[in-house]
Amino acid sequence: MSPRPNKFYEPGAERASKVNDLFATIAPRYDLINDLQSFGLHRWWKRRLIRWAAPQAGDAALDLCCGTGDVAFRLASHGVHVTGLDFSQAMLEVAARRAASEVAGRGLLFQQGDALRTGLADNAYDIVTISYGLRNLADWKQGLREMWRVAKPGGRVLVLDFGKPDALWWRGLYFAYLKNWVPRFGRWFFRDADTHGYIYESLLNYPAQRGVEAEMSAMGFQDVRVVNILGGIMGINVGRKPAALVAQTA
């Protein structure tokens, strides 16, 4: 008997609207549950993402799938001009409330839009980040292409997401946690295990840090690397758009 499908994971044309439904449901409790399910560690993982982004005051940054704004606020606290983009009205409303109360909210712009076609200018950002977002896109490769397009030549592109540990015993333990324990947060807070069962389901269908690394290299990013956190349960992919694209000669 095949397992019951997760109602928020729908490959194909319905993917985006299901993901939007998911975040509309969980937005009011998103930050709290992040702290609970990661034992507060997601704050540390995001700090590491920011360190790898190496923000300089005056840089322009784009944070795709910004959600409630965690990464955007951190970038802004370094004096960076940040645009946070997300398609979920509910998540952006939480981000806007936080921006009104956080010092780092000043100079930060939140915008509603689709990470797959942002409509933003080519070659515009020194830093382009996506944190726990690429896995949710209907076409993650297209997401990377959009990040490349909007990054300035020489700009840094970074992806943070759930990973797939190389060590199979560790992957097994971690996947058991995601599959059997994390859905309880959905049941407790929303009476719906699928809201958080979605994490495991979407990760199974995502190539994680190794696949993203291979794709970034194939696309021509430079200085491509993977930062594995806690044995790879989380992964940060880092790459740089070449400063000068050399014309190919036959």
Ligand SMILES: C[S@@+](CC[C@H](N)C(=O)[O-])C[C@H]1O[C@@H](n2cnc3c(N)ncnc32)[C@H](O)[C@@H]1O
């Ligand atoms: C797991 S949350 C991550 C939020 C935040 N970046 C963080 O690290 O806490 C994923 C976010 O991606 C957004 N998202 C998913 N698909 C999107 C798309 N195609 N365009 C824009 N936002 C999208 C969702 O609305 C949600 O806010």
